[in-house]
Amino acid sequence: MGRFVIRRLLAMVVVLIVISIVTFLIMVKLPGGDPADRIAGRTATQAQVQQIRHKYGFDQPIFQQYATTMKNIFTGQAESITQGFNVLDEIKAGLPATLSLAFGAGIFWLLASIAVGTLAAIKAGKYTDRVLTVLAMAGVSFPPFFLGAVLIYFLGYKAGIFPLGGYVKFTSNPWQWFTHLVLPWLTLSVLFIGFYSRVLRSTILDTINEDYVRTARAKGLSDRQVLVRHILRNSLIPIISLWGLDLAQVIGGGAILTESVYNLHGVGQLAADSIRKLDIIPILAIVLLTAFAVVVLAALVDILYAYLDPRIRLT
Numbered sequence: 500m501g502r503f504v505i506r507r508l509l510a511m512v513v514v515l516i517v518i519s520i521v522t523f524l525i526m527v528k529l530p531g532g533d534p535a536d537r538i539a540g541r542t543a544t545q546a547q548v549q550q551i552r553h554k555y556g557f558d559q560p561i562f563q564q565y566a567t568t569m570k571n572i573f574t575g576q577a578e579s580i581t582q583g584f585n586v587l588d589e590i591k592a593g594l595p596a597t598l599s600l601a602f603g604a605g606i607f608w609l610l611a612s613i614a615v616g617t618l619a620a621i622k623a624g625k626y627t628d629r630v631l632t633v634l635a636m637a638g639v640s641f642p643p644f645f646l647g648a649v650l651i652y653f654l655g656y657k658a659g660i661f662p663l664g665g666y667v668k669f670t671s672n673p674w675q676w677f678t679h680l681v682l683p684w685l686t687l688s689v690l691f692i693g694f695y696s697r698v699l700r701s702t703i704l705d706t707i708n709e710d711y712v713r714t715a716r717a718k719g720l721s722d723r724q725v726l727v728r729h730i731l732r733n734s735l736i737p738i739i740s741l742w743g744l745d746l747a748q749v750i751g752g753g754a755i756l757t758e759s760v761y762n763l764h765g766v767g768q769l770a771a772d773s774i775r776k777l778d779i780i781p782i783l784a785i786v787l788l789t790a791f792a793v794v795v796l797a798a799l800v801d802i803l804y805a806y807l808d809p810r811i812r813l814t
Contacts, residue, residue, distance in 0.1 A: 511794040518790045523565050526779040572784050581778045589769055596666040597765035600683050601749040608688035609742050616699025638693030647686040647760035664762040683761045687754055695738055702734040743800035751789020
């Protein structure tokens with residue numbers, strides 16, 4: 500177990516370094532991505548552009564620019580080039596909204612996917628299965644910005660059941676925190692529920708024919724015991740893997756559209772604003788956050804694998 504943890508930590512460091520280098524090079528070498536030109540504006544003279552380039556160190560060798568940028572990020576001194584704020588302070592301010600959205604929606608779509616996928620597998624080929632298949636395909640097909648707008652209009656504006664947007668801290672008002680996040684949770688979850696439920700259905704139907712399932716039935720276990728203890732437990736392995744990676748991606752700003760539609764002011768909305776302005780530092784910091792979340796959650800998923808399937812061993 501100790502070697503496993505050490506390998507994971509080393510892998511995390513390597514992944515973060517590689518991703519940071521690639522992201523930095525892409526942003527710096529992007530056509531029209533010269534930050535000095537963006538700061539100076541369209542009417543600036545070449546002399547003014549050179550002066551800005553020297554002031555911010557853009558005339559230094561590329562490796563030195565990268566080293567300085569990474570040092571500033573990890574010491575909390577990184578400043579947005581075009582938006583003028585401290586990057587880590589801005590990410591910390593948006594992280595509560597993003598974490599609330601990610602974990603709330605993640606738990607919701609995981610539980611709903613298990614229920615829908617299991618029911619579809621039990622009723623395979625029947626009317627219920629066909630209805631759930633249609634609903635799953637519809638859920639996958641709905642873009643978050645469209646579904647979010649529909650929910651806001653009907654459940655927020657027309658019915659007045661939920662707020663139209665914004666974010667309230669849990670420490671300020673737990674009930675308001677919950678009501679402001681119900682629609683974002685639903686909007687973000689629909690796509691994942693549609694996809695996960697179809698994967699789980701297929702996995703369950705494949706697992707039903709395994710030898711250990713037939714052995715469990717031969718022992719006299721009830722259908723419910725066989726389903727929960729043997730079929731579902733092993734069928735959840737690919738779902739847990741997908742869930743860990745998708746949750747990490749959402750934490751790292753992957754819910755850009757959902758956060759923008761509901762005006763949550765989270766990491767995703769910060770990423771969208773920075774991408775529009777080609778602001779290198781916030782983008783790089785958010786990409787590193789995503790990579791860190793992916794590596795950490797992937798390690799936790801591997802540990803959960805061993806619990807769900809005793810055949811898997813951590814070495």
